[in-house]
Amino acid sequence: MTMLRSSESTIDRNPKTNTGEDASTALERICQQRHPHLQSQDPELYSLIIAQARHETDTLKMIPSENYASFAVLEATGSILTNKYCEGYPAARYYEGNEFMDQIEQLAIDRLKALFGAEHANVQPYSGSPANQAVTRALAPPGSKIMGMPVPAGGHLTHGWKVNFSGMDYQTVHYGPRPDTGLLDYDQIRDIARRERPRMIWVGATAYPRTLDYAAFAEIAQEVEAYLVADIAHINGLIVGGVHPNPVPHCDVVSSTCHKMLRGPRAGFILSRIEDRWQRKYFPDSNLNLAKRIDRAVFPGLQGGPHMHVIAAMAVAFKEAATPAFRDYARQVVANARRLAEKLLEKGYRLVSGGTDTHLLVMDFRDAPYSGKDVAQALAKAGIIANFNMVPGDPRKPFITSGVRLGTPALTTRGMKEPEMDRIAGWIDTVCRNLEQIEEVAPRVRAEIAELCRQFPPPGILI
Known part of the structure; x- marks a missing residue:
């Protein structure tokens, strides 16, 4: 069975089962073929993987943030690239022997930039939350005022919710859908921004079922001289597929995960402009542009060596999404x-x-x-x-x-x-x-x- 039963599908076909073989027997047989070492060395863990595979085969996965990665993504994630340590960025590593790692990371960067039409991309964040922490640190020192949608209104933890670093280390201002309509009121959001004058505004949600108006948010951010950051972790595939607006032309920074609608590995990425339109206002003494500040916030600001096996799998997912x-x-x-x-x-x-x-x-x-x-x-x-x-x-x-x-x-x-x-x-x-x-x-x-x-x-x- 292929995705949408199409010969052009970017998701691989499942292995065919033997004639007359029931699904459970086929599942166990194929898993034994795929995981012979795991089965013999850690049968306890192997049995749990089998149990999860059966569960995902026989139930309807309807959590919006979950999906199925392709065989190619899974193979890259489990590849020998796990063995390599390459702290730094392409052509600027702190370890030797990274010429192939440079090519892999640059391939992922180039494919990601092309996918969204972005000027700059960083594929090293370990997941979505670290990506958002890096963005916040790059744009706003602790104690700054940030504005976002709170978790109870369908927003993200990292957009200023009180139990998260973003709510503990920063002054937070909230906006959200109207309780009576469930829709965002952009006039209300503008009024809040004018009153509070935040340094950065998050736009993005985990449970908002309607189209986001990035142009309206951009006008609000411009008026109050705030950085505009879109978190597209839940809708990146809709953007790539052309069924939701692309925030890249409207935002200073865009952050995301890779494992939801993009069907990639569990990882994060950041897109940004190269130049900083608010540098004179907020960073008058810095000679770093926006792209360099983002990169430094990821490494060495928050993380050490990148997970190259995951970055390789991201490159695969980006190629699959460009079809x-x-x-x-x-x-x-x-x-x-x-x-x-x-x-x-x-x-x-x-x-x-x-x-x-x-x-x-x-x-x-x-x-x-x-x-x-x-x-x-x-x-x-x-x-x-x-x-x-x-x-x-x-x-x-x-x-x-x-x-x-x-x-x-x-x-x-x-x-x-x-x-x-x-x-x-x-x-x-x-x-x-x-x-x-x-x-x-x-x-x-x-x-x-x-x-x-x-x-x-x-x-x-x-x-």
Whole structure:
């Protein structure tokens, strides 16, 4: 089974099973072939990998930030590049023997810049949070005022939330969707920025289902002389696929992970302009441009040697994302999310903002006697893996919540389309209407889901 059943797919085909061999037997046989050393040297860990592979094969992965990497990405991640230490940047290392590492990192940089049309790229951040910490340190000394969307409103931890470094080391100003509409009010955001005069403004979210207006944010940032930083960790694939605006022309810096919609390894990256438009205002005594400050914030500011096996896998993912098949994939992700939203609305469920423009949607149970956590746990028992999530104006605590966040990236990678979204909406409805009898209902739903999943084996899982 290929992604979208297309011969142009950038996701590899799964190995074919023997005639008459059931899925479980095939899974174990192929894993034994792929992991002979691990199986013999650490059977305990090997068995846990097998268990996770079975779980991901037989359930619906609907957490929006999860996906399936290709065989090529997994192979690069597990390559001998793990063995090399190369502190520094290409052509400026602190260790010898890095001529091939320089070429690999430069390949990833060049592909990433081309993918987003960026002037500068850094592919060394170990993940999204370190990338955001490097950006913040590069633009704003501790104690500076930063503005972002808080976690309860659907934002990121690293955009100024109180339990994170960004909320502990910086003055924070928050904005978020209106509780009544679930939509961002750009006039309200402008008023907050004018009043607070932050040094930098984050734009980006983990649970906002609508298109972000980067041009509007850029006007606000320009007016208050603030750096504008977009965090595209959750929507990078939509941007590459042309179904969401590209923030690069509007922002000073753009940060992201690589392992969500881009289907790469677990890593982060940073894009930026080379020159700093606010250098005279904020860094009058520095001779470093914006790109150099970003690089220095990553290394040596926060990290040591880069993970070259991961950077190689990033290069693979960037190549896969630069194909017509990936654009088809991104369009189908959005089409699937919209179809799922439409069917849930038809069944009487309330959704944050009334629907979606992106890869995710958030069910709103503020008026229900049960919580988002109740629903998420019941869905998991039935084979639908989602996460409970805060909604704008949520009266419940963060570990309980009134929402459930659902996404379509991983389902679309498996080749599912609108007909499958109709069936999934039906199963979600069955679970929600039978929460008190979930122990009796879940096995039947889970069996039906497992049967669907066998028709759409996840690429890259049998590795």
